[in-house]
Amino acid sequence: MSDPINLNKFRKAKAKAEKEQRAVENRAKFGRTKADKTLDKARADKVIRLTDGHRLKDNPEDRG
Template sequence: MSDPVNLNKFRKAKAKAEKEQKAKENRAKFGRTKVQKQLDKSRADKLSKITEGHLLKDKSEDDG
């Protein structure tokens, strides 16, 4: 016969491994430095300024 297995320890070890895997995925997905966040924000601001400059006037302003 094989040795008996404590199911509580097995269950807790499995949950811990899943939790560590989830944390690893979240670090890869959401973990960014402050400089990276600022760079993304500045690029988005620059893009919005460029696109706002190319917008046509609204018809409601022309009618008034």
């Protein structure tokens, strides 16, 4: 027979691992400097301006 498992320890270890994973994700998501956020916004705005400038029609829904 195998050794008995303490389910409380298993449950707590699983919760701790999930909490640590969530912390890693939040550090990546929210742990950015203002300069990084500004740079990303500027890049996104540039892409939007470039794609809007290459449209053949003003409104993409006018394809009818």
